[in-house]
Amino acid sequence: MTPSKAWSAPRWTTVVVVLLATLCCLFVPALGVKHENFKKCDQSGFCKRNRQFADKAAATTSWTSPYALDPTSLSFSDGILSAVVLKTVKDGQEKVRLPLKVTFLESGVARVTLDEEKRQKGDIVLRHDSKARKERYNEAGAWALVGGLETSKGAALSDKVEEGFTKVFYGKGGKHQAIIRHAPFEIDFQRDGETHVKFNQRGLLNIEHWRQKVEKPQEEKKEGEEAKEEEKKEEAQGEDESTWWEESFGGNTDSKPRGPEAVALDITFPGYEHVFGIPEHATRLSLKTTRGGDGNYKEPYRLYNADVFEYELDSPMTLYGAIPFMQAHRKGSTVGVFWLNAAETWIDVVKPKSIPNPLSLGVLRHTDTQTHWISESGLLDVFVFLGPTPQDLTRQYGELTGFTAMPQSFAIAYHQCRWNYVTDEDVKDVDRRFDKFKIPYDVIWLDIEYTQEKKYFTWDPLTFVNPTKMHKQLDKSERKLVAIIDPHIKNTDNYPVIDELKKKDLAVKNKEGNLYEGWCWPGSSMWIDCFNPAAINWWKGLFKYDSFKGTAPNTFIWNDMNEPSVFNGPETTMPKDNLHFGNWEHRDVHNLYGLTFHNATYQALLERKKGTIRRPFALTRAFYAGSQRIGAMWTGDNLAEWSHLEASIPMILNQGISGFPFAGADVGGFFGNPSKELLTRWYQAGIYYPFFRGHAHIDTRRREPYLAGAPYTEIITQALRLRYQLLPAWYTAFHEAATTGAPIVRPNFYVHPDDEKGFAVDDQLYIGSYGLLAKPVTKEGQSSVDVYLADDQPYYDYFDYTVYQGHGHHNIPAPLEKIPLLMQGGHIIPRRDRPRRSSGLMKYDPFTLVVVLDKDGNAQGTLYLDDGETFEYEQGAYIHRRFSFDGKRNSLSSSNLVDRVTVKGENYLKTMAKVRVEKVIIVGAPKSWRNKKEVVVMEEGKKESARKKTVEMEWFEGGKGRADWAVVRDPKVGVGRGWRIDFD
Structure with missing residues (x-):
């Protein structure tokens, strides 16, 4: 969130100060970025x-x-x-x-x-009064x-x-x-x-x-000498010393005790x-x-x-x-x-x-x-x-x-958020209405209004009367709640959190070494200093269930405003001459602050309860190199405009290749009210964000998908179901990111590094290693898109198997109800086709394998599975399979990619023993299969008499530019075992 709404404060005088400091952002319509609030290079001494x-x-x-x-x-x-x-x-x-x-x-x-x-x-x-470190x-x-x-x-x-x-x-x-x-x-x-x-x-x-500061004596200037002095400065040779020891901007003065x-x-x-x-x-x-x-x-x-x-x-x-x-x-x-x-x-x-x-x-x-x-x-x-x-x-x-943290499975599904769901009954009503309209979602979010007077780790007793009951309703459908916790702590009476922060001396200090006081949503605030190990230990205790009462194992956390945002600070942040643990100046660590706070929250979620540890989920707005180890990020307070939808694609792609692929943008735009067309197209694009969340400002109209009305609600629902259908592929892509650093969504140059014409292409993306090529519609009234193909492999429309082939641009129909998505030949895509209310309810659903043949008749793909919650995968409790289609032998096989067998691994395999492959679809099936009615299936780990069996197959002719395809229904093979299907 960004300043655009009044907050509570303890005294009228302080309210006046805050209102004056943030007048540019309060009670005004959207006017765009205030450039005068942020430095240009010429206004930053060292850059100039x-x-x-x-x-x-x-x-x-x-x-x-x-x-x-x-x-x-x-x-x-x-x-x-x-x-x-x-x-x-x-x-x-x-x-x-x-x-x-x-x-x-x-x-x-x-x-x-x-x-x-x-x-x-x-x-x-x-x-003389500086406490900053010299080195x-x-x-x-x-x-x-x-x-x-x-x-x-x-x-x-x-x-x-x-x-x-x-x-x-x-x-x-x-x-x-x-x-x-x-x-x-x-x-x-x-x-x-x-x-x-x-x-x-x-x-x-x-x-x-390093150099010594030489205090130059002030000489009395005679009348008319000021202009001559300025001329001398311009003519002087050597370094510009004007911002060496002090620098001012926007009414704030930055002392520089260490000089340039x-x-x-x-x-x-x-x-x-x-x-x-x-x-x-x-x-x-x-x-x-x-x-x-x-x-x-x-x-x-x-x-x-x-x-x-x-x-x-x-x-x-x-x-x-x-x-x-x-x-x-x-x-x-x-x-x-x-x-x-x-x-x-x-x-x-x-x-x-x-x-x-x-x-x-x-x-x-x-x-x-x-x-x-x-x-x-x-x-x-x-x-x-x-x-x-x-x-x-x-x-x-x-x-x-560090590689991307392996998230819980719910975290890569759909998140529903706005500033703010105003009561616990509101939350429960939204939850029920998603079910009524059969729209899947996994997480509902709470912004700052859930707290009592902007005091974190509290609930407003008038609006969130029974948070425990609210959590229990969500839990019935395997759904979660995310609550916001920011680094500014309200400086007020009768608030134990601020009392402890002061008593334990765990807050950021000003240049004199006293506790720093600034302004944010609560009014007068202090900022936790998570560079201090003692502050992290204290922060951990605040999240325990007996401390943060009303939370539950399905409560997770959102860290906002952690740049840090300070409404009355220089450039809306903390003074550079503030001091952190070890007496390092804020100027030295500014870009790290968000990571340290995010890390403290991650550590706190790990230690909420003894016993089986669940993987934390913590979203951050501010980040630095290494933040990917902790959780997800989003691109901040965007606008409900077509241009912001378009910009979200390259921004998220850039995050991915820069080591932080668990990224997303606010679907629908944070500020403003999107048209129904824009909202629909944004959901169709958002299903390709690794972090997928709808979010909106408190002053916008409610825009939950079920409110859009026909045909928009139905189209958005179909987009959401596509995301859920492909969750096995997304989860496998996350595992690849967590083990190799590979982006989850990938630009053309990453997939086709030798295709010079495609190096700058950034309006389409590939999902993981599956050859799924998406080109979201980002223009109003657009009914088709030009997709760039970088090779001569066949690409098939995901829905009707229309074939596109040949290097260059191909026009693909994209009416409002159509999501442009192609499958590159040579890949095998795992999905789960049964619609559910949440990802947690899909845990034991069967799989469909879509085998997309390349021009040589081959295809490969992988599937990674674990319990989606704990860290037991680190002890071998997972399934990792490779699927291969050999065009010469006309056979599809499943082989193990697990290096070792552990007790945890064996136990997990037992829990998944009944999870099977219920369907195999071969896209680009040879015409020689036209009259074939059966295939032979062989599976490991069964008695000799049951190891080999015959299963029905049906072949379909595409026609009109579409590929032929074949379907093997219920081959009765387990997803965690080795098997082979022979088509000849």
Whole structure:
């Protein structure tokens, strides 16, 4: 939520303060984002300085980077190269020592860190009242990284000695090479002898080193001298010191006790035209340039988690989350970098053009992508990935920051939400009406109004009279409830939570070291500091059933406003000179705050009750690298407009390739009232979001699917049933993400990495590894869509088996009742076809296998199953099968993908013993089967007499551009056992 509604507050004076501070957002119609509330690069001192630094370097033909590696400091041991980089300052009179470490990891990833040599006490003059740490923040990795840091045993210095260079071979078979130039300091990262990533090629490396603050005496100016003074400043040579020690914006002043400490570096991807990633921005998948050119951005991409009211589209402006992971892609190669820094960060992207060869007749082509990364504080800490495939990058990044948490099965079904369901009777009525209209759903959500006076861990006694009874009604249909809990704690009397927060000293502090007080929904509030381990332990206790009374095992949590959003703070967030645990300034950790709060909630849900532990579900709005280990995210407060529906597709695709695939957007749009056509089309698109939730603002009209009326309710219901029908495929895709880092929904370049024409395609998506290609309708009045096919395999319409084949665009009918969905030949898709009220009621339903033959008559697919609730899958309690159709033998088989058999695994197999495959559909069935009436089925684990049997088969002719198909009904084979069906 974003400020748009009044809140309760303890005194009239404080109400006036809050109203004045947030007037731009309160009681006004939707007017769009308030740009004046958020900085541009020129208004952010460190960004402006480094952009000017870049301009100076570009304008000087003789520019040389002032950074050089001291060769006498070099050492190499156990996969780690250490040295000192010297920064020349003050016309060569001073050298700043910057310890360098290049770590070569067993995975083939390289890590480069550049710090600043620790100064002795007294070397730096800080504000006398500052409690901030003097050294650079170096703990981002403790939150973001969980593995993949084993150093390479095979990394080795080159035997060839070359003056001015140091070379290291690393990676599998020594195919990677880091070439480190000493003066000026540069690094080239090569794969198979070709450079793919270059550090400091343009000489924009800039570590703003520690320096003493010199208090200049104030001179009395005579009349008329002010203008002359300004002229002198403009003419002065050297660095702009105006924002070194203090900076103001929007009426707020940021004290900077440590002075300027930005880190910046240019990173070039030679030969790469397309770069992706660095979410969260409302942009296309392939990132635009930010410095010049028609249709491109004038501002850098900004990463600074913020509560942006009614965010605009096609913009590099910051949003709610930050993942500083960028990929560059071209035919045959994908590489990338991960900029491990949690401070405010800006990224320029430039794509210079050059003539590729003398015979090109003047035709210009992009050959390089040049990026410029600028962070306000912290270390320079960068991971380099050399691929060569998109799958390599997502796996290696996941090994470092963690793979997606395996959710409970209900979490990937449909969620029904609005701000707010106003009473417990309202919740129960919505639940009953979904059943009345036979519309499936799994989760209903509560926003802030369920609390008593915006006090979290309470229920409003007048409106939520009996939350236990409400939970019990939901539980009868295996449904869940999600309640919102935000990081701001109401600062009021007679509220034990705030009393304990203060007593235990667990809140964020201001620059003087006192408890920080700001304003949010409750009025005066304080913010829990989850960088403090004691705060996490305290937070865990608040969620226990005897503490948060009225909750139950089917209660889960939504973390909103955790950027953190502060209504009266600079840029609607917390002052940068606030202090966190360990006396780190907020500027150092800002982009991590949301992750730490989300993590505390996840830990709390794990410990609610002793005994069998259920997997937590916790949604977050703010995030950082590593948040994927904890739960889901959504794209925040979008608008009920066609353009926002269209933008949701590339935004969610970008989340997926950036390591956080459990992503969604508010179906229907948060602000405003969608037309019935828009609402219907949004549901048809939303069924392809990994996180699928309908949500709306409190001032919008109610829009539950059953209210739309004919034919819209029926069409939306059919879309929802399609999502539920394909839940086995979705759950298997989640398992793949949780074990390999692969996106759940995938852009064209990820599936077809050699198809150059499709690299920028971002309005369609593939679901998991199933060849399911969806193209949502995102334009008003549209009755057909152009789907881009990147290969020459046959693609079949999911519903009527119409065949589309051939590289390029194909027009597909899409009247309102039609969902454009194709099946790529070569895949086997598992589904559950029986309509149920919730996913929990489908647990023991039989399966249908849709075998979609490729042009050679083959197909493959997998199915992953576990109990959908606990962590027992980690002890082997799961089913993982591979299905294969061999076109030469005309046989379909099921084989085991489980590596080991455990007691838990055997027990789980017993619970699933009666779950069977009830139907097999062969799409693209050979015409030679026309007269075939039977198939032979053989199953493992049965008595000899029952192992082989004959089952009926029916063949159907497609006609009119449709494929032929065949159906085997009830082959009587168990989903957890091996079997084979012979069609010849």
